[in-house]
Amino acid sequence: MAHASARSGHTSGTGSRHPAGRALLAVTLLAGCADTVGSPAISWNGFGTLGAVRSDQDYSDVISNVFLQPNGAGHTRRWDLGVDSKIGGQLDARFSPEFSAVLQVVSKHRYDNSWTPDIEWANVKYQFTPTFSARLGRTVAPMFMRSDTTNVGYANPWLRGPQEIYGMVPITHLDGVDLAWNVGVGPVMNSFQANFGYNQFKAVDGLEITGKNAWIISDTVEYEDLTLRVSYLAVDLSFDSADLDSLLDGLSGAGDNLVTAGFPLEGGRARALARRYDLDETPLEIFSVGARFNPGDWLLMGEWARMTDAGVLPETQGWYVTGGYHFGKTTPYVTVAEVNARTPSESGIPLAGLPPGSLRGAAGALNSGLDAVLSAAAPSQKSLTLGLRWDLLDAAALKFEYQHIRLDDRSAGRFGNLQPGFRPGGNADVFSIALDFVF
Numbered sequence: 001m002a003h004a005s006a007r008s009g010h011t012s013g014t015g016s017r018h019p020a021g022r023a024l025l026a027v028t029l030l031a032g033c034a035d036t037v038g039s040p041a042i043s044w045n046g047f048g049t050l051g052a053v054r055s056d057q058d059y060s061d062v063i064s065n066v067f068l069q070p071n072g073a074g075h076t077r078r079w080d081l082g083v084d085s086k087i088g089g090q091l092d093a094r095f096s097p098e099f100s101a102v103l104q105v106v107s108k109h110r111y112d113n114s115w116t117p118d119i120e121w122a123n124v125k126y127q128f129t130p131t132f133s134a135r136l137g138r139t140v141a142p143m144f145m146r147s148d149t150t151n152v153g154y155a156n157p158w159l160r161g162p163q164e165i166y167g168m169v170p171i172t173h174l175d176g177v178d179l180a181w182n183v184g185v186g187p188v189m190n191s192f193q194a195n196f197g198y199n200q201f202k203a204v205d206g207l208e209i210t211g212k213n214a215w216i217i218s219d220t221v222e223y224e225d226l227t228l229r230v231s232y233l234a235v236d237l238s239f240d241s242a243d244l245d246s247l248l249d250g251l252s253g254a255g256d257n258l259v260t261a262g263f264p265l266e267g268g269r270a271r272a273l274a275r276r277y278d279l280d281e282t283p284l285e286i287f288s289v290g291a292r293f294n295p296g297d298w299l300l301m302g303e304w305a306r307m308t309d310a311g312v313l314p315e316t317q318g319w320y321v322t323g324g325y326h327f328g329k330t331t332p333y334v335t336v337a338e339v340n341a342r343t344p345s346e347s348g349i350p351l352a353g354l355p356p357g358s359l360r361g362a363a364g365a366l367n368s369g370l371d372a373v374l375s376a377a378a379p380s381q382k383s384l385t386l387g388l389r390w391d392l393l394d395a396a397a398l399k400f401e402y403q404h405i406r407l408d409d410r411s412a413g414r415f416g417n418l419q420p421g422f423r424p425g426g427n428a429d430v431f432s433i434a435l436d437f438v439f
Helices: 019-037 242-260 264-276 358-376
Strands: 041-055 086-094 099-108 118-127 132-140 173-185 188-202 208-223 226-240 282-293 298-307 316-325 330-341 381-393 396-407 426-438
Touching (some): 242 264, 242 358
Antiparallel strands (some): 086 099, 118 132, 132 173, 188 208, 298 316, 316 330, 330 381
């Protein structure tokens, strides 16, 4: 189906500042193409997931992405229907053998606690040669092996992609240009992709994320039952957050006050911290490799990724391995995964040399605030997932998962909506069930 194709383009971002304007632009673009080229051949497909998740956490929530969902299962609701549930539709238009366009809209639990439909794909494609094509508009940021089918649960082996890897990238789509070369040499197919563009979307807690000068190169090699993939992302990332801005302004202001009060060492340290953890067009890079081996009824796949540090986002490495076997209409599978963030070993503003009073109290409060932000941004955890997929219909699959998660002593892992009583570390048990379907 078109919506499960790696060539269609995909995003799981939360939309732009003016999503209605983007929708109007996309519709106008399609209409203009129709007037120019002629009446297109139109096709439409849909997909969705109805899911429920249970977590034993009292002071945090299981969510699908820490940037994109404000709450989920655990503290907010012991059982939650919004973590994985979604419904979407895709319109494909072919104007000629070379010229086509796609528009996809998806409704899912958003950063503002709404289910407002959002544009996920909106691009036009021209096939210049049998091996080279270009797309213009909104396309997927193809960082990982399943980036293009993140929303189409039916096309994925798991109920939910391993968050140790798939929760790593805040930029999930680009508005720009996508170039693809597909060349076969004997039994080997090589697919090279280059993406260039821009991204801006709103996230939880009033956060707005902007990615400028973004480019991604990826290469996929397929030989019989084996697929190998490598990708690289570079982007200038900005976080516009009132809470983070207030903390960094506080550090900068404290630095000025401490220097004026005769404490240059402590003041210089506060200023350096404000510069170190700023996220204003900060370069970020992600490198990933993946492999899938699918002989007959067996499935073995895994990925590894490394993200460089950028402001409050620490250097992070993650990996997972999934193995499964297909018995008739059922496929049991197991996934082992881990993500480790290099939490800063540096201390905050030195307090030992400050006299008791307002200066020392303010510096201590800023240290506590910075430590909380850095701990929340350092997602170190290990997980073991046992799952079962049952293809009960030709276009529907029922999936069950039990996941045991162990958090690092200084980390909240991939949990979100952290409450005042939350303590880093510890274990969590998560139960999930979902019905994935296409139509």
